Amino acid sequence: MKVLVNTGPAHPLFFPLVPLAWALHAAGHHVLVATPESFEPVVRGAGLRMAPVYGPLDMGEVMGRDREGNRLRVPDSEEEMADGVGCGFARLAVRTLEPTVELVGSWRPDLVIGESYSFASAAIAAAVHGVPWVKHTVGPGDLPVTAALARELAPELKEHGLVEMPRPDLVLDNCPPLMGGPAPDTTPVRYVPYGEPGVVPDWALRPGVRPRVLVTLGSVQPQIGGLPALAEMLAAVAELPVDLVVAVADHLVPGLGPLPANVIAAGWQSLTAVLPGCDLAVHHGGPGTMMACSFHGLPQVIVPGRGKPLDEIRRLAATGAVTEVPPAELTPHALRDACRTLLDDPGRRERARALRDHIAEQPSPLRVVGVLEELAAAR
Incomplete structure (x- = not known):
């Protein structure tokens, strides 16, 4: 054929x-x-x-x-x-x-x-x-x-x-x-998530000593005020006992300025390469990102970007596998607290894995x- x-x-x-x-x-x-x-x-x-x-x-x-x-x-x-x-x-x-x-x-x-x-x-x-x-x-x-x-x-x-x-x-x-x-x-x-082929980062192949949180907001999210505001968000989340991986476009990394020691500015990454090595994802609600994280059974904090599928994000939030932080309510502390809740609650991780199994049944x-x-x- x-x-x-x-x-x-x-x-x-x-x-x-x-x-x-x-x-x-x-x-x-x-x-x-x-x-x-x-x-x-x-x-x-x-x-x-x-x-x-x-x-x-x-x-x-x-x-x-x-x-x-x-x-x-x-x-x-x-x-x-x-x-x-x-x-x-x-x-x-x-x-x-x-x-x-x-x-x-x-x-x-x-x-x-x-x-x-x-x-x-x-x-x-x-x-x-x-x-x-x-x-x-x-x-x-x-x-x-x-x-x-x-x-x-x-x-x-x-x-x-x-x-x-x-x-x-x-x-x-x-x-x-x-x-x-x-x-x-x-x-x-x-x-089934697909990402461009390439080398898997060494850190993604090793179990983390602490929970590993991936932040991937596409390019700059206008609703959080650009790179300076993103850097503030990262600093707040980095206060948690986690390793924070920031996957944004390579040309944006220098604009983030000095970052805490537990932050890896990874630049652009293929999600299929790095998600299996992470414990939580923070992202903007793009359909592909949302589905790839769900496929891998990760709890998610979603700050919906403009035009993102809000109904579907809220259905996921109702399962307990996802926390939505509306852009109007986004502050560094709100993002940090949302991440802490998902990391500290074993039930949230179980619901994320149940969502993974649900996708696998299709x-x-x-x-x-x-x-x-x-x-x-x-x-």
């Missing part, structure tokens, strides 16, 4: 698809990734083959400007954000659509898989050539973008003889029941391969 995997050129979109792509390859199927050429190093790092469907591309420019190149204002509400994100991915589809249609026509895949944001070009190309297509969620809290995609892509849909956005033949949902998934009429698939990507084989064979 030949399978075309379509993704936008962004790590949070592509990484959730990699385990399924590996499972398909391990089962003897031919997998090809379609994405703009600027994403080639990431696809190559995942050990997968790629067909570029656009040249170099800056996702920030695509999402932040309209078709005429005018700068767009930042959305004020969650509803506006969903609409804006959908229109942004439609503009990405405008660039990649015709090359994707041509690729599907020439390579003739038996199945097309697209992630749940930049799926439009894959969906249209599959419909044009009569190939079944599958939508794969990228984590909990997927925004509803289909309506905005259809509205923005109305000229392209009409050009290809379509009156609406093609509906997927199958939806794979990697959000486990405790976090609100899988959605009705979807097929569950286990979330069908693995390898099991889902059989479902995809049946779908392709039926067509």
